[in-house]
Amino acid sequence: MATRTRYAPDKGLTVRMTATMFLLGLVFVAFVALIIGVMSAAHVSAAGIVFVALIFGFGSAWVSLFYSDKIALAAAGAREVTPQQAPQLHAIVDRLCALADMDKPRVAIAPTRMMNAFATGRNSKNSVLCVTEGILDQNQPNHLTNEELEGVLAHELSHVAHKDVQVMTIASLLAIVAGLLVRFAFYSELFGGGRRGGNNNQAALLIPLIMLVSAVVYAISFLLIRSLSRYRELAADRSGALLTGQPSALASALVKVSNSMQRIPTQDLRKQEPLNAFYFAPALKLNGQGLGNIFSTHPSLEKRLDQLAKIQRQLGEVAPDNR
């Protein structure tokens, strides 16, 4: 029997995401080639700097991957809740996980008035899904309905299913190493400059060169990572909407959460900013459209709503027979 599906993958999104990752890979390869070049020039101080930066870079990536759940929970001040403490929330997550056939993540609540949610953890077994008290609060004037909350949770579960923490950590590795190299090269210029003898001109050139290239690599990979992050958000919106079959509930949740974000005092926002990349909607908005968008971790609200409207139309059509 032919199984019909109306859940065709979004080709445009796939192409854009592939292109972004290809460019990141390209920058990475070019960067590694440079490092090997430096190593083969066999200048001890330059090679040493690169080596230390690599160790630090991989070390911090490893730590952030393995402790991402604990770090994010601690940063948000969240506590895990049992099904007895939050039966409603657990029931929604239970049903979504059964629909998606995935392991149920741990569930946590963060004590902040802001309306938001995030999911983190290196794999489905070690994931935690965290919502704020604000998003659960039924007394707020603009509170989320059960269906809208379900949409938000489905979006977050999609991040877990897509292994976004792993993908983004690996993607950020290059930027971390490049950023460290800039810093180390700078310090070695500051403190190591006096010790160089007259026959050491090569090193005097090499270290500023490393610094310059690293800075360029850092800037390019930073932009690529941000655009990758925006595509992953769109992908999570998409999977979340298809999972619940209610794209418009997710869309209205997006509007409500984004609106509530603008009313919150700045103090709270600044404190939440480091967690931005994990959140359902960004806690800190860059002003201005256009250029501001290429630095942001989340796509603009309009883009996200457009995509959901498209999915809504697809779900209403007669099923094409494309497995």
Add this chain to the structure above:
Amino acid sequence: MGFFDVLLGRTKPVQPKLDDLFALPSAAVQLQAASGFTPTGSGSVCFRAVEGKTFADIQKDVTELLDMDAEKGTALPVEVTRDSYGFTWIVSNHMSDEMDGLVTDLHAVNSALVDNGFGPQLLCTLVAFRDDSNRRLGLVYLYKRGTFYPFAPVNERLQQRDNAIEIQVKGLLSDDLKIEQDLARWFPVWGAPGL
């Protein structure tokens, strides 16, 4: 999910497994003989309705189809309810000894959704049992896993379930049904219609 699906951030919606449902009638006989739990004759299919008219039409067609049996007098009309989580339950009521007819009804709902491309929306199916002291038991079939698990609610408000009965039933039926081995997936369906 494959490597490329992770890389490209896409999930293939999970198609339901339908065939194992037909093991229910013989399992019900076994359960009745070994534990005294008899089918109440009611069973339900739970799914997440998709917004829009297409899905609403399919749902209407399938309830009309099932109600045709009721007009002939061989079964009771189906009930359609929506729970507080936004999931739809189609409840079919038969005589307690008509397990085959009940499973056929439930399967009609499944195949209507699958044939129209909405298979991934199916959550679970539930068949209700009761024993002489009026204790309730539901056998829940998880479409995505193709497995069953028992759910024995004691008190809805306090969210108590009788784990002893559930474990006992798991043991009794492990030869007849594919029982879900991961206990974390035995999620409670409080207030499920028909239970």
